[in-house]
Amino acid sequence: MRYFETILLKDGRECILRNGTAADAQAVLEVFQLTHGETDFLLSYPDENAFDLTGEEAFLRKLEESENELELLAIVDGQVVGTAGIDAVGSKYKVRHRADFGISVAKAFWGLGIGRALTESCIRLAKEAGYTQLELQAVADNRSAIGLYESVGFREYGRNPRGFRSRETGWQELVLMRLELS
Numbered sequence: 001m002r003y004f005e006t007i008l009l010k011d012g013r014e015c016i017l018r019n020g021t022a023a024d025a026q027a028v029l030e031v032f033q034l035t036h037g038e039t040d041f042l043l044s045y046p047d048e049n050a051f052d053l054t055g056e057e058a059f060l061r062k063l064e065e066s067e068n069e070l071e072l073l074a075i076v077d078g079q080v081v082g083t084a085g086i087d088a089v090g091s092k093y094k095v096r097h098r099a100d101f102g103i104s105v106a107k108a109f110w111g112l113g114i115g116r117a118l119t120e121s122c123i124r125l126a127k128e129a130g131y132t133q134l135e136l137q138a139v140a141d142n143r144s145a146i147g148l149y150e151s152v153g154f155r156e157y158g159r160n161p162r163g164f165r166s167r168e169t170g171w172q173e174l175v176l177m178r179l180e181l182s
Contacts, residue, residue, distance in 0.1 A: 025056035035104035068129040084118035140173040
C-alpha cells in the first residue's frame with residue numbers, strides 16, 4: 001500500500017505523511033525511543049524495543065511490499081515525529097476482516113493535528129485494503145486520544161481493568177475500541 005500526503009499543521013508548518021521504508025529505519029527507531037519514553041500510555045517502554053537497525057529495516061521492507069499492512073510516518077522539517085500503523089489481526093478467514101491500529105506522536109508535536117491526520121489516513125487505507133473493522137486499545141486515562149478516536153467514529157466495546165501494568169502507576173485500564181469500515 002502506497003501513501004503520500006502533505007498536510008498543513010495548526011502552527012502553519014507542513015507535515016508529510018508517507019509510508020515508512022527500510023531507509024527510514026534509524027529515524028523510526030529514534031522516534032520509537034522518544035515517544036515511548038514520553039508517555040506511559042503506549043504498549044512498551046524504550047528498553048523493550050525488540051528491533052535493532054537490521055530488524056527495523058526488515059520490518060519496514062516487509063510492510064513496503066504488503067498489500068494490507070503499513071507503517072505511516074509523519075515528517076516535519078525533515079524529522080520523523082510520529083508513526084501509525086495498520087496490522088492484520090490474522091490471515092484466517094474468521095479474522096481477516098479485522099486490523100489493529102496503533103499510533104504515537106512525539107510530545108513536542110501534540111495538538112498540531114498530526115494524530116488526527118495519521119488516524120484518518122489509516123482509516124482510509126484500512127478500507128482500501130479491504131478491512132471491515134479497525135480496532136485499538138487505549139489507556140482509559142488517555143482522554144485526549146479516546147476523544148480523537150471517538151470523533152472519527154471508533155466506539156468502545158469493552159474494558160480490561162488490568163490491561164497494562166505500568167512501572168509508574170500500577171494497573172492501567174484499557175478501553176477496547178472498534179470502528180466499522182463497511
